[in-house]
Amino acid sequence: MRKINENEIQKVKLGDVADKAGVSRTTVSRVLNNRGYISDKTRQKVHEAVELLNYQPNEIARSLFIKKTYIIGLIFPTTNNPFYGQLIFHLENICESLGYRVLLCNSQGREDKEKDYLKMLQRHQVDGIIAGAHNRGIEEYNNQHLPLVGIDRYLSKNIPVVSSDNYDGGKKATRLLIDKGCKQIIHINGSPSLETPANLRREAYEDVMKENQFHPRTYIIGDNIIERLFDENPNVDGIFASDDLIAANVIREAKRRNINIPGDLKVIGYDGTETTRILLPELSTIQQPVKEIADLAIKLLMKQINGESESQIEWKLPIKLIKGETT
Amino acid sequence: MRKINENEIQKVKLGDVADKAGVSRTTVSRVLNNRGYISDKTRQKVHEAVELLNYQPNEIARSLFIKKTYIIGLIFPTTNNPFYGQLIFHLENICESLGYRVLLCNSQGREDKEKDYLKMLQRHQVDGIIAGAHNRGIEEYNNQHLPLVGIDRYLSKNIPVVSSDNYDGGKKATRLLIDKGCKQIIHINGSPSLETPANLRREAYEDVMKENQFHPRTYIIGDNIIERLFDENPNVDGIFASDDLIAANVIREAKRRNINIPGDLKVIGYDGTETTRILLPELSTIQQPVKEIADLAIKLLMKQINGESESQIEWKLPIKLIKGETT
DNA sequence: ATAAATATGTCAACCGGTTGACATACAGAT
DNA sequence: ATCTGTATGTCAACCGGTTGACATATTTAT
Incomplete structure (x- = not known):
């Protein structure tokens, strides 16, 4: 020294x-x-x-020669969201156990940031990328001779996608509301133009509604959407929110309007993260198998890194219906 | 190609x-x-x-020569916790805006993991480290000729620590409970042997209690601690939990025991993260200025990276009392 | 006409490891 | 005595960039 x-x-x-x-x-x-x-x-x-x-x-010198960095890039909207926070926790954990480190990127759902991050990760020679962010029109994911796995996001025709069984989740959530006697059920979801398997939640909702001779009605997340929903549908008695945070906002607005839950209105969310289970345990929700999703995503990524082939593109993991006190 | x-x-x-x-x-x-x-x-x-x-x-080749990687290491217990999730979000965000990337390490509060991560980050030639994890006896932080900043954790005599004004937070929380008429107030906190400024929350609680001729009683987080607390103190009418998740668990247990909140029992937490505000908006809590903490931590780290000197070691940022419906 | 300043670009060493090719020594086999 | 195989270690090129030193024009100043 x-x-x-x-x-x-x-x-x-x-x-x-x-x-x-x-x-x-x-x-x-x-x-x-x-x-x-x-x-x-x-x-x-x-x-x-x-x-x-x-x-x-010096790992830098070593990496330069062996052409391998043992670094995995993670691109997600934000760690400040219980679902991604939990998912990223598991992803990092598994990587660590395999001798890989993790470069974290919060894309905030912004296409430009995601593109920049993608380039940055390539310049840093990461060995692979797992992305679960917004993706519309990020054609950069094509022709990327780089191991890639998507979580709940279609990145490109031949990039594997891991997600919870969104259709089943949507079905079970909607059915629960119907079984509990709801007549006017509304669904709140993200923009359908995002190419994500999460759209299947909506599809399932609409299919189940039609099956039961109900009229499906989906609200797309946006400004004051929840207030508008209540204003426009004074008789709504069931709401299936596509994530737990939205469900929480619905519950808060209902309280403000003195709508009794679950008496007058039943609410079910989606995700069922550990944080939600602690902070809002009474919420009914569809729980995603977060750890299993992380396990599978890494497994598929490692296969690519090790040059093993795998033809299956879409992977769905079973969800779990949690019946709380809001339904 | x-x-x-x-x-x-x-x-x-x-x-x-x-x-x-x-x-x-x-x-x-x-x-x-x-x-x-x-x-x-x-x-x-x-x-x-x-x-x-x-x-x-190829950034690897570049880094090797210029001896700078533009990578910052983050060591925190877990992203699967609203406070750290939010903090890490901001840290990453600020780093990105300054042209730095972030290597994420979930130490899970384990000393061995933290040590390993510290070594790993050094081998990867990171330009600096921000750590907010468990730290007892990690003497490796000494003699580290590496820019370091702690968040809510004393790492070593001359490593700057950024935290919320824990003493003020503890004071305001305890006073609120007293002002609301609580007589038997109990505090729940982490182990006092961890050298963290968060211990000041407890100190403030005890000081304020004594000032008011009350007998302070602090429970240390552990198995079934909340049930034990209720069993041992059937007349408890105020609980100051050192974080919101614990407060949520207290509320749940109180419900189970048919204890009315805030009628029979008042509860206040600590952190006030965005997630908590959405999922459990009625909770009274002490909100930490998470973004400001991140800003300052990075500023102090960059000063070190750029070789500027700074003599102040401890930095406290103002908290905000949020009066909810649980007090 | 000549020195000095300004443009423009090339050469080769260097960052800190890794590894194939090669040198040497020696034991055991033929 | 010679060959083969096992041990042990050194040399120098290489990974893919960066940069100080230097060469060559071209312009400006004296």
Whole structure:
């Protein structure tokens, strides 16, 4: 550890270890990477020098040569959302257990940010990317000779997508409301122009409604959408929100209007994250298998990284209906 | 873009751009980094070649030479917690705006993981680290010639710590309960052996209690702690939980026991994250200035990265009392 | 006409590791 | 005595950028 000037400290490098151990740089590298023949005596000398100098190999230099960074890029709208927070937690966790690190990107649902992040991750030579963000028209995902997996988002024809069984979730949610006697059921969802399997929640809702001779009505998330919904549908008695935060907002607005839940209005959400279960345990919801989604996404990504082939593109994992006190 | 074999695609590199533009590699580098004198004609030729080949500079190679990665390491317990999720969102956001990327580490409050992450981040040559995790006895943070900032955690004598004004928060929370007429107020907090400014919440609670001739009683988070609290204190009429999730659990247990809130029992939490405000808006809480904390932490980190000096170690940012319906 | 300043671009070393090719030494086999 | 195989270690090129030193024009000043 030689000082170069007051501010800059020269890091210990492989050559320093070699000098201290009295061997060549190659030998040190061989010892550290367990390659070729090395005598026990040499091995020990090297390890001692490493300890003594507290040597930390420079992964940047290593990555440059071996052309692998052991870094996975994650592109999601925001960690400030219980679902993504939980998902990212698991993704990072699994990566760590496999020796990979994670570069985090909050795209905030903005196409421009997502494009920039995608480029940035490539410049940083990440080994793969898992994206669950907004995606309309990000043609950059095509022709990307880079391992990719989408979560709840179609990125391109041949990029695998992992999601919960959105259709089943939508079906079960809608059926629950109907079974509980709701007659005027409204669905709140994101923009259908986003190409996501989450649209299947809406499809299922509409199918089930029609099956039961009800008239489906879907509101698209937007400004004051919940107030408008109540204003325009004073007799609404069932709401299926496509995520728990929206459901919570619905409940709050209902309270404000003195609408009794579940007496006059039944509400069911979607996601069922751990945070929601703690903060709003009474909410009925469709719980996504977050950990399983993360597991599968990583598994599919690793397959690509290791050059193994896999023809299945769409993967659906079973959801769980949680009957709370809001239905 | 030459194919080497079926699986491996050779990336476009600087030399390819140089060839295409009919100049040397140095010239291309100069153009891309705006250094030295370059004629407009040359500049344009280079840019055309870059476009044509869709050239993405290899940041790894660049980092190796300039000894800077523009990567910041974040070590926090878990993104699956509204407070950290929101904090990490802002941290990433600010970093991005400054041209830095973020390597995410979920230490899960485990000392061994935190140590491993710290080493890993160093091997990856990150430019700095912001940590808000468990820290007892991580002496590795000392003698780290690496820009560091702690959030709500003392890492080492001379590493800056940013936190909300925990003492003021604890004071305001306790006073609110007293003002509302509570006589038997109990505080729930994490282990006091963790060296965090969050302990000041407890200190303030105890000080205010004594000031008012009340007997302070603090429970440390653990298994079935909330049930035990109720069992052991049937007459408790005020609970100050050191975070909102705990407060939510208290509320749930109270409901189970048919204890009316806020009639028989008043509850106040701490954090006031956006998620809590949506899912449990009625909860009284002390709101931390999450964005401001992130802003300041990054500012302090950048100062270190840029070699500017700063003598202040502890930084406290004002909290906001949110009076909800649980008090 | 000549020196000095301004443009423009090339060469080659360097960042800190990794690894194929090669040198040397020695034991055992023929 | 010679060959083969096993051990042990060194040399130097390489990964893909960056940059100081230097060469060559071209323009301006004296």
